[in-house]
Amino acid sequence: MIVEKTELSEVQKLCVLSFDEMKIKKCYMYDKANDATLQPYNYVQVAILRGLVGNWKQPIFYDYDCAMSKAKLFEIISFVEKAGFPIVAVVSDLGGGNRALHKELGITMQQTWFLSPVSNQKIYCFADVPxxxxxxxxxxxxxxxxxxxxxxxxxxxxxxxxxxxxxxxxxxxxxxxxxxxxxxxxxxxxxxxxxxxxxxxxxxxxxxxxxxxxxxxxxxxxxxxxxxxxxxxxxxxxxxxxxxxxx
Structure with missing residues (x-):
């Protein structure tokens, strides 16, 4: 959850959204608190915010066996920016699913950005350097x-x-x-x-x-x-x- 009222300045609120898939152990789990059996999953998609200028980071989204789509990405961006944290860039690796996302966003060698669904400002796409x-x-x-x-x-x-x-x-x-x-x-x-x-x-x-x-x-x-x-x-x-x- 993002808190709108913080001690961060407007510049320190500028942030970068990065997301990636993580492989997890595929097995059934028992949730004792809710008396429920959790089904197995192959991987978890995690998105995290990091300050471009400010020294802070915040997990913002996770879901199981979920590829990052344009609709899901815009949903996350809308939630974050409406809370007062402008996203200036997104970072991901160049796996098959993310290359499909870049194509859906219209990202090419000539155009490395797309427009925010909230502020209509440019959000740049960067490949994961590692x-x-x-x-x-x-x-x-x-x-x-x-x-x-x-x-x-x-x-x-x-x-x-x-x-x-x-x-x-x-x-x-x-x-x-x-x-x-x-x-x-x-x-x-x-x-x-x-x-x-x-x-x-x-x-x-x-x-x-x-x-x-x-x-x-x-x-x-x-x-x-x-x-x-x-x-x-x-x-x-x-x-x-x-x-x-x-x-």
Missing amino acids: HLIKLLRNHFVDDGFLLNSVEINKDIIERVIQLTTSTDLNIAHKISMDTLHVKGCQRQKVKFATKLFSHTISRAITRCGMLEGLSEQNWIVCANFFKDVILKKVNILYLFFYFVYIF
Whole structure:
């Protein structure tokens, strides 16, 4: 429940709505207080508000086996904004259901916003950054990238690991063969992706390349690509404020 009268200023009331599905244990449960048997569900959809400027957060919605639709999203936005908390952005991952929601909202590469059903102000859509980083890591490891006709892939990183683990001082200590080739549920852990795309590994690639430990000529492109990913991670908050708050 949102309390309209708070000590927050109008600026501190600006908020971001984020939502995601969480897998839950599918089993029957007995509610002793109500003497009722609760049916099993596969997942729970949870929406939470976070202050864009103010340091606060508030769960606002949950439901079981419920995909986020345009109607449900507008219902949540209407409830929140009528309570005096303007929503300036929504954040979600890029799962199939959320991509369908973006299509329903008319979100494209050219138009990254939709109009609030209450204030008629722009609400911007952002992809979940941790999810994007994991997808980037998966594609790099599985298929690699072709950048300006130069292919970069996991082979360079495997060679860096081989070169650095044979010395007393491991300059690529953040990764190993196991954390590079994660499988199954381990791929859901953000830390393995962020440790790969880090200053430490970018510098390790450069060091090995300068010492001619890497025979491939594409190590420079790979090191620069890692730097670009790091820069985007650092600037994501700045870009968020720039596009949402300033405009």
